[in-house]
Amino acid sequence: MTDLRDRLVELLGDEPPAPHDIDRIVVAGRRARRRRNAALAAAGTFGAAGLTAAVVIPVMSAGGNEASVSVAVQPTPTPTPTPTAGQCYLISAPPQAAKRDLTRLLHSGKVGAKADVTQLPSRKHGNSTLLQVCSQGAAPQGSSDDQQPPAGPPYRYTEKPDAIATRLGAHLRDQVTGLGLDITYTRPFAQESSNLDKGHPSYFDGNVDVHEASGYADIGVQVTHETTEPVPFTGDCTPDSHCEETKLPDGSVLRTGQVKAGRGDVVLTAEVHRPDGVVVQAQESNYPFGPQAGSQPHGDQPLTLDQLVSLAEDPDFTF
Amino acid sequence: VRYVLLVVGMSPADEMAFRAYASSHRAALRRTAFLLCGDWHQADDLVQSTLVKLFVAWPRMRSADRPEAYARRTLVHCFLDERRRPWRREAPVDGFADQPAGADPSDLRLDLRAALDRLPARQRATVLLRYWADATVAEAADALGCSEGTVKSQTARALHTLRGLLADPALVTEESS
Numbered sequence: 368m369t370d371l372r373d374r375l376v377e378l379l380g381d382e383p384p385a386p387h388d389i390d391r392i393v394v395a396g397r398r399a400r401r402r403r404n405a406a407l408a409a410a411g412t413f414g415a416a417g418l419t420a421a422v423v424i425p426v427m428s429a430g431g432n433e434a435s436v437s438v439a440v441q442p443t444p445t446p447t448p449t450p451t452a453g454q455c456y457l458i459s460a461p462p463q464a465a466k467r468d469l470t471r472l473l474h475s476g477k478v479g480a481k482a483d484v485t486q487l488p489s490r491k492h493g494n495s496t497l498l499q500v501c502s503q504g505a506a507p508q509g510s511s512d513d514q515q516p517p518a519g520p521p522y523r524y525t526e527k528p529d530a531i532a533t534r535l536g537a538h539l540r541d542q543v544t545g546l547g548l549d550i551t552y553t554r555p556f557a558q559e560s561s562n563l564d565k566g567h568p569s570y571f572d573g574n575v576d577v578h579e580a581s582g583y584a585d586i587g588v589q590v591t592h593e594t595t596e597p598v599p600f601t602g603d604c605t606p607d608s609h610c611e612e613t614k615l616p617d618g619s620v621l622r623t624g625q626v627k628a629g630r631g632d633v634v635l636t637a638e639v640h641r642p643d644g645v646v647v648q649a650q651e652s653n654y655p656f657g658p659q660a661g662s663q664p665h666g667d668q669p670l671t672l673d674q675l676v677s678l679a680e681d682p683d684f685t686f
Numbered sequence: 687v688r689y690v691l692l693v694v695g696m697s698p699a700d701e702m703a704f705r706a707y708a709s710s711h712r713a714a715l716r717r718t719a720f721l722l723c724g725d726w727h728q729a730d731d732l733v734q735s736t737l738v739k740l741f742v743a744w745p746r747m748r749s750a751d752r753p754e755a756y757a758r759r760t761l762v763h764c765f766l767d768e769r770r771r772p773w774r775r776e777a778p779v780d781g782f783a784d785q786p787a788g789a790d791p792s793d794l795r796l797d798l799r800a801a802l803d804r805l806p807a808r809q810r811a812t813v814l815l816r817y818w819a820d821a822t823v824a825e826a827a828d829a830l831g832c833s834e835g836t837v838k839s840q841t842a843r844a845l846h847t848l849r850g851l852l853a854d855p856a857l858v859t860e861e862s863s
Contacts, residue, residue: 371817371848371857374798379717383726389705389712392734396704396741464746557806572769 455501457487465496478502524686528571531686532556536573538683539588543575548669551583552576552657571686576655582666583655589648590684618642621676635668637679645685649678696745704744707753708737715761721814722765722807724799732768736761758819759829762811769807801851809844816841 456478458468473482479502487497526534536556543550556573574587610624620640625633634652641647654665670678678684696704712733719729719736739760740753747753802810808830815826816837826837849857 371813371845374857375721375814375818378721378799382717382720385713385716386730389708392708392737393701393705393741395734395738399738400742557808 455499458498458500459496462496465498469498469500472500526686532571532573535571535588535590535684535686538681539573539575539586542678542681543577543586546670546674548577548579548586550575551578551659552655554587554656574650574656576657576659577666577669579666579669582664583657583659584666584669585650585652585654585656586669586678587650587652588678588684589650590686591646591648592644615639615680619680621679623672623676631665633668635672635675637672637675639676639679641685647679647681647684649675651675696741700745704741708740711754711757712737715757718758718814718819719761719765721802721818722762722811723768724803728768732761732764735764739764755825755828758815758821758825759831762815762829763831765811766807797852801848804851805844805847809840809847812837812840813844813848 456472458465458472469484472478478500481503483499483501483503485499485501487499524531532555536553539556540550540553553575554573556571570589570591572587572589574585576583576585611622613621615621619642622638622640623636625635632652632654634650636648636650638646638648651668651670653668715736716729716733719732720726723729723732736757740757743756744753747756802814805813812826812830815821815829816823821829823834823837826841827834830837832840845857848854
């Protein structure tokens with residue numbers, strides 16, 4: 368009998384020294400917190416557009432205490448105990464911490480004697496509460512949901528995930544061989560995302576390596592639903608790269624772009640966002656991922672851009 | 687309307703606690719990351735991302751929160767997110783299918799690494815959480831954001847696949863032995 372853990376230990380035999388410097392991590396962490404602040408501020412703006420679902424609580428202030436607030440505010444561009452017209456504060460924290468921060472803010476006098484406190488819908492996981500605290504009359508009047516992404520219909524699986532994976536894999540192989548390409552390796556489609564059973568669909572991802580005259584390359588497809596989560600576009604939209612967004616006649620949105628992954632590695636992406644919430648990302652790379660990876664020369668891009676777009680538009684890539 | 691974000695900062699005591707935690711746990715995180723992705727450079731990137739996220743979340747952690755659980759969850763999510771990038775697709779180790787199972791430990795490493803790489807990313811994460819990171823079913827479910835039933839089924843599938851790929855029906859875990 369062999370124990371899995373014992374065998375996993377053997378994989379670590381050639382462990383190189385760790386490069387991590389805690390100081391660098393702390394510096395990066397501070398930077399990340401500043402970025403997060405900015406992102407939360409943006410999320411609050413979006414949330415404010417959808418106030419119809421929020422509860423608005425008028426709150427009376429109990430007086431000023433600037434010192435207690437300075438502990439919690441980071442950074443405060445213009446700290447002043449005088450209420451600023453048209454100013455709102457966002458508090459993002461677990462419920463208890465949010466209540467504490469809210470109390471400190473109200474005591475500071477920054478939002479005046481009367482403030483509007485609104486709990487905004489939070490898109491973050493976990494138990495964070497997002498509060499918007501505005502001086503009187505400053506709260507945005509949310510009547511438009513224009514900036515909210517479409518929620519899409521609730522998703523219900525109509526096939527077993529294994530069956531979906533098998534069907535998508537067979538279809539990709541059919542399409543690729545139909546284009547006259549020689550498949551040398553197949554990575555079966557698999558259900559990969561982290562929301563398998565919380566009422567969300569997962570995404571399915573698979574790819575094939577192909578052999579052509581100049582070497583090896585790869586074609587992959589990822590199918591998901593936007594109701595799960597925003598789909599990260601994998602094209603690199605720099606000014607000097609091909610990157611376009613096109614509205615298709617059926618209402619779909621097509622994006623194309625490319626990523627230079629280094630050492631001459633290029634990945635082209637065609638991504639179609641369909642009206643029903645399905646998103647198909649078709650990618651082709653000029654290098655293989657299978658057994659030939661690293662040992663065989665790169666090929667050219669195996670598909671033309673039109674062929675790649677056709678793959679992304681293929682209605683059979685769905686679930 | 688002008689927004690000002692109110693965020694609880696990190697106190698010196700918090701930062702010291704974070705530094706102590708990161709110093710003492712980064713090696714273990716790094717090994718788990720390596721087993722997940724099979725590449726030390728990528729493992730270092732994953733650990734860096736995980737610790738940075740942990741730093742951001744540190745002041746908000748309630749006393750009941752175990753940083754280990756948060757770090758484990760973050761590491762797994764960083765890994766799964768990276769897998770969505772097409773240029774991060776894994777390449778199975780060359781020669782896997784023809785690799786004879788010999789007494790040379792390097793042969794065994796090659797086999798197991800290749801077998802892990804053949805597992806879907808989530809199954810790999812599940813089996814490593816359970817049998818490398820010693821996570822309970824409930825802890826693994828928390829890290830993966832799924833039910834305990836899903837953890838059990840993913841674990842069973844992963845072990846079944848590993849036994850087949852390694853041609854080692856005797857492959858056991860402490861739990862199953």
